[in-house]
Amino acid sequence: MHDKKLETTALVLTAEIYNRTNDLKADDLPSELRKHYWNIKEKTVLRPMNVTARDLEEILDIHDPKEIASSLPFMEYEEFGQKIRPTVFDIGVKWLARHEHGVEYIKNNPVLAHFYENYDSLDVSYEAAIGQNEPKEVSRQWVDSLITQISTEKNAENLLKLVHITVPEEIDQTLDKLVLNQDQKDEVEKMVKAIQFKDYLKRIGLIEVGKLLFVGPPGTGKTSTARAMSAKLKLPFLEVQLSMITDQYLGETAKNIDRVFDLAKRMSPCILFIDEFDFMAKTRSSDENAALKRAVNSLLKAIDEISLVKHDVLLIGATNHPQLLDSAAWRRFDDILDFPLPDKEMRREILDIIVSEIEGQFDTEEISAITDGYSGSDLKLVIRESVLNALMTDRMALDQDDLIRAVGEFNKRTSLKYIAEEEL
Ligand SMILES: Nc1ncnc2c1ncn2[C@@H]1O[C@H](COP(=O)(O)OP(=O)(O)O)[C@@H](O)[C@H]1O
Ligand SMILES: [Mg+2]
Structure with missing residues (x-):
């Protein structure tokens, strides 16, 4: 059940304890909080960690912070800054410990567990909570834990065969080993900034960023650049060959496309790299195969729906045959980056x-x-x-x-x- 008071209290206390306790690291925060508050540039969650109305909305889907604060004697809603914060910390601490589901929250949250470890007769351990907490996105461990979780689901085996996943620590391709022209360098830098200032972009409603199409002859560095961006941005790299999706599982193609995009959202923050993007153009011009047509529409729809700002997925398509793409495909990318043969x-x-x-x-x-x-x-x-x-x-x-x-x-x-x- 969605217990708003409990969730809000757990979040507010987590922030407060994290701010007070310098021994605690960003890794001690539950992964959804770590992700939400992550500062890309500093590679940590900066202090003070505040809880605003917006944070409540985004993390917990809670839209009435004022009501919640006024229903809890130890909480206050500050109009200026739209922050929710504890007024009497000790009472909040006691309230959470005594709530019938409070201990479950504490056990799964290393920050809370650290604080409550020696509190009253609560049976919680910081070590145990750490063991439950997911590791950071840059590590193989993080991706593997997601894969393990996903692989128990229906059709997971096929899905995981379609997507090749690499984590930043495994990528040795770096941007300084690639010769890029000024446009290409600018685009990479633009994406770095877009990710860094993602919350700002969201706030001003500028969500049409983060869908790139790399266009150029084979061997001009499209795949290498996408991989190097993954290393630079510290985002896992999910690579899909569109031809693979169609060839192998014809009847399942449309569903596979949806699954791939779903996977990217679950792996987020990440880069979803779709190679051979022109495959769809070929299928569009032949109306013989209804299954393929459905797949094309699924793909276009999936691209429309996914967003860097909302889902933390940077989408990069690549094609050697831009002339095969029709306007329905072009239109969906907000930046086209040319990879010419080198001069x-x-x-x-x-x-x-x-x-x-x-x-x-x-x-x-x-x-x-x-x-x-x-x-x-x-x-x-x-x-x-x-x-x-x-x-x-x-x-x-x-x-x-x-x-x-x-x-x-x-x-x-x-x-x-x-x-x-x-x-x-
Ligand atoms: N501009 C470039 N600077 C440095 N190396 C390049 C460049 N373009 C291609 N290469 C090298 O050529 C190889 C193939 O490039 P790749 O990224 O796979 O090309 P594409 O995806 O465009 O077909 C890579 O190993 C890469 O190191
Ligand atoms: Mg390539």
Whole structure:
């Protein structure tokens, strides 16, 4: 049952105890409070932690703070600042301890358990409460605990096969290892700020942020950038290939899409990365398959409904074939970020990053000049070939000829590939 007085008292006392007790860390707060009050920049919950009317609404779905405060002798509602706070702390403490469900709240909340551990004859332990509390979002532990919970549910096995989940601590792709143009850098920074100032955006009603579409040829850094953002923003990374969802479970496709978005909301805060976003365009143009059409509509609807500000989910779509997307899809993203093939200067910077650990005498300037049209991942392949070729003669150091030869081989291979494709 929704006991508003009890929930409000537990929350207000938790904040008060947290403020008073410097020994307590943000991790001691129940995860829903930690999430709600989390300060991204400082990576903690800052003191003082206040309980405002808005907090009550968002955390507990309680809309009448004034009535509640006036019905509790130890609580006061402060119009200025719309805060609810304890007037006589000790009476509040006693009230909670004596409430018939009070102990349950205390046992599941390390902050309260810490305070009540030696209180009267209550049977609570801080250690036990900590064990119950969920760990932080950045850790594998946090994600695993959610997965364990979810995997006991119906159809969970299929769902978890569709979504590849990585946590920030597992991602070694960093933004400084990616060569990005100014637009791309600005967009990343914009998202960092949007997440940092999420509550402000919500307050002013600006909720149309946090849906990005990455557009560009294969190998230009779309996936890498999304992953690096996950590491930078300290958000778990949920990756979905749209083709997988349709191919494998045709009849279930529409439902799968809803499940994926639900999963993202439950994993939040997180990044939901949807790769091969153009898959839906292909299905739209062929009306033969009603199940696929339903899936497309589910997807569009799910995108409409999900929000960074409301659900703590940053949505990133990626496509190599933007020309296949129709306006219904475009319209749903509030920022389109272009990933062009790198120009000469960017190619040199990418090469410099790739070869940074490789020994030898070579000039990346010259290589960048003869690799027009190469993507970042093409350049990576060229260097890999050079290294492997050099190893054929037991050399660990590269010279310029190795690189130039690898470029030549790469060009030969791509033209063969084009011929093969034309003959199809
Ligand atoms: N702009 C870039 N700067 C540095 N490395 C890049 C860049 N673009 C691509 N790469 C490298 O190429 C590889 C493939 O990139 P990826 O992000 O998978 O491309 P996409 O998702 O656009 O197909 C990655 O390992 C990445 O390191
Ligand atoms: Mg990719």
